[in-house]
Amino acid sequence: MSQVESARLFREAWIAGVRKHFPGEPKPSYVTPWDDTPQWEREAAGAVCEQVRQFLDLSGGHAARLTREQKGRFVSICWIAQMYRHFEEPKPGYLADWAELPDWQKETNSDIFEAIEGSLK
Secondary structure, X not given: OOHHHHHHHHHHHHHHHHHHHOOOOOOHHHHOOHHHOOHHHHHHHXXXXXXXXXXXXXXXXXXXXXXXXXXXXXXXXXXXXXXXXXXXXXXXXXXXXXXXXXXXXXXXXXXXXXXXXXXXX
């Protein structure tokens, strides 16, 4: 899977998760279509997708045994690392630890991991 395909997979899983889990109407930036997604965000999405793929590969398939929360936490940590990569001074919201995330975002991050996992089958 190319970097662009990985990034699109991540973005599509994010949008689907937001639409499923966000209470009420999400901010337009949460569901921005691919063509309007900023370049930094495309790059970060692709990198996180590849990190999840590598993690799954290196675990020999055993990462599938992680709980949904553990899967979501992994996506969150990878995303935070990308925020430091792309921004000298990231917005505090970009750096929120798992315990600080709203439930809809936790569920969405778990969905992202599982979407990536499903793409490998």
